[in-house]
Amino acid sequence: xxxxxxxxxxxxxxxxxxxxxxxxxxxxxxxxxxxxxxxxxxxxxxxxxxxxxxxxxxxxxxxxxxxxxxxxxxxxxxxxxxxxxxxxxxxxxxxxxxxxxxxxxxxxxxxxxxxxxxxxxxxxxxxxxxxxxxxxxxxxxxxxxxxxxxxxxxxxxxxxxxxxxxxxxxxxxxxxxxxxxxxxxxxxxxxxxxxxxxxxxxxxxxxxxxxxxxxxxxxxxxxxxxxxxxxxxxxxxxxxxxxxxxxxxxxxxxxxxxxxxxxxxxxxxxxxxxxxxxxxxxxxxxx
Numbered sequence: 539x540x541x542x543x544x545x546x547x548x549x550x551x552x553x554x555x556x557x558x559x560x561x562x563x564x565x566x567x568x569x570x571x572x573x574x575x576x577x578x579x580x581x582x583x584x585x586x587x588x589x590x591x592x593x594x595x596x597x598x599x600x601x602x603x604x605x606x607x608x609x610x611x612x613x614x615x616x617x618x619x620x621x622x623x624x625x626x627x628x629x630x631x632x633x634x635x636x637x638x639x640x641x642x643x644x645x646x647x648x649x650x651x652x653x654x655x656x657x658x659x660x661x662x663x664x665x666x667x668x669x670x671x672x673x674x675x676x677x678x679x680x681x682x683x684x685x686x687x688x689x690x691x692x693x694x695x696x697x698x699x700x701x702x703x704x705x706x707x708x709x710x711x712x713x714x715x716x717x718x719x720x721x722x723x724x725x726x727x728x729x730x731x732x733x734x735x736x737x738x739x740x741x742x743x744x745x746x747x748x749x750x751x752x753x754x755x756x757x758x759x760x761x762x763x764x765x766x767x768x769x770x771x772x773x774x775x776x777x778x779x780x781x782x783x784x785x786x787x788x789x790x791x792x793x794x795x796x797x798x799x800x801x802x803x804x805x806x807x808x809x810x811x812x813x814x815x816x817x818x819x820x821x822x823x824x825x
Contacts (some may be wrong), residue, residue: 577601579630581623586639588684590677594647595639595685596623597692598630605696607824608635608689610682610716612709614798615666616655617641618648621800632817634702634824635695637685641708642669644677670708675715675741682716686723700725702820706798707733714743717750726823728755728816730797731762736769744773747780753823754784757812759794785815 578601586593596618600606609629613622618640626636640648650669655662682703689695701723705713710732717724727750729735735756736744747754756773763770770786777784789796789812793803797812 612705614707702726
């Protein structure tokens with residue numbers, strides 16, 4: 539789903555100590571809280587029953603009484619790990635109930651990769667290949683429905699509001715699939731350097747757009763666009779034909795993986811711009 543040839547190179551989570559990591563990976567039924575001076579977010583490790591088993595995931599929501607719109611975050615090919623917990627925490631602080639699942643729960647609990655990871659190293663890539671094979675379109679659709687139901691079952695979720703979904707790398711297509719699997723609930727879809735949004739296959743994610751009722755934000759890496767320059771045009775045409783509101787843009791100078799801290803190509807100014815665009819999308823589509 540995501541082309542390793544243009545992936546993010548070396549990846550690590552430099553800002554997370556091993557002690558902190560241990561606190562965040564407590565038993566799935568427990569509470570994982572990272573102490574912060576300005577902590578305004580509740581964080582829990584949760585398990586979710588799906589048709590294929592039990593998924594491990596992280597749930598975040600603002601502290602205090604209230605209800606907020608929900609968001610599902612599909613991580614990139616390395617799945618749920620500290621940097622995506624940071625994203626979930628940050629998004630929750632902005633006023634959302636956020637779920638970040640482990641893509642590979644069918645075979646392994648998160649974190650699926652510990653320490654550094656180099657996509658240029660065949661041995662490192664070999665660790666991911668069999669895991670990726672467990673994420674199929676049919677399975678992802680079932681997962682999406684289960685995750686949406688889980689979010690709607692949370693006391694903190696404002697069910698009068700629609701749900702947003704965002705995906706990174708291989709999570710981009712999964713975000714599209716979620717919008718089609720739960721069209722009555724998903725009102726906003728964001729993809730950041732998504733791989734495989736447009737393919738020649740009958741199950742190409744872009745063919746699902748007419749089945750959805752969402753606003754879209756498609757943020758494309760510069761090197762992805764140079765490799766497949768027609769993808770943005772096909773997406774724009776598909777959105778126009780389906781009459782779906784969409785913002786499709788290429789981030790000049792930003793490489794695949796630029797929004798994820800810890801990647802060799804992380805680009806903070808471009809990442810912050812993409813984050814601002816995300817919040818604007820949710821403000822418009824989710825209220």
